[in-house]
Amino acid sequence: MAGISSFTREQIAEAEHHLDTPSPETDPKVDRLVNELIGRVADKWTMLILEELNEKGVMRFSEIGRAIEGISQKMLTQTLRLMERDGLVTRTVYPVVPPKVEYRLTALGESLGAAFCGVWVWAERYLEEIEASREAFDTRD
Amino acid sequence: MAGISSFTREQIAEAEHHLDTPSPETDPKVDRLVNELIGRVADKWTMLILEELNEKGVMRFSEIGRAIEGISQKMLTQTLRLMERDGLVTRTVYPVVPPKVEYRLTALGESLGAAFCGVWVWAERYLEEIEASREAFDTRD
DNA sequence: AATTATACTTACCAAAAAGAGAGTATGCGC
């Protein structure tokens, strides 16, 4: 596989300009790492938490849990821990009882939200077209 | 959750301009569908196939399989079928022996590649920063 | 007549991910 090198120079230039990035990598080792990273970060719960935090600024653990429908405590803890590890959020513990822990996006986390913005817009823009395609696929033959 | 509404007007305007999109959705039902769609499409194999096809234009089944290291026949078939269903690729069967099937991206597939471009660039741009953050996280305490 | 090539499908099995639910610590109000 060839990293972002498979997309047009215009696409790359656009995206680079958007994020103020130098020249693209083509090293296969970096490619693998980048793909792993995207797999990690393009996860459902990560994206939802990213959205919530971007909207609200600072949030407590259970506040995020309440905001995101269907997330279990386990996945919330797990996802937040991974995001913290990756440097996407900061975790601030207040040594009070009952416990209080606040989460907020780092600059890196915000930049990821911005990068994903294009995909969100794409999904909204083409949602109906895709559903129509599925419908057609499922009822054909 | 509030869809793309959690990002700044500038971010949205940028992305909309990029993809020529009308106003953003805030309907929770659409939100759910959009998130499902992103979950579907932000999959590891889907992204790798997208990259390969964008680079090569047209490819046969086994050609894609050879190009993508580690993919099993099962996952290749499965992913291509889902991509076809979503309208991201076209599948052309030539009734010859041995069988010949060609895949190529649709305009929709290409637009998805373009949308993901920002995330790829983000990942390459911040890969080292993230690895440093993980390192720090893992060795702290 | 056996082998090769291609693009699958199906069945089976192992591993990984995720959900459910209980347990923990502790200061506060009642």
Place this chain on the structure above:
DNA sequence: GCGCATACTCTCTTTTTGGTAAGTATAATT
């Protein structure tokens, strides 16, 4: 002293995912 609230952690079970291997069809090749 009891229960509540918070932010977890731990264990158990279920679900999902993915890999492996075998089967299919047939024309050309050896």
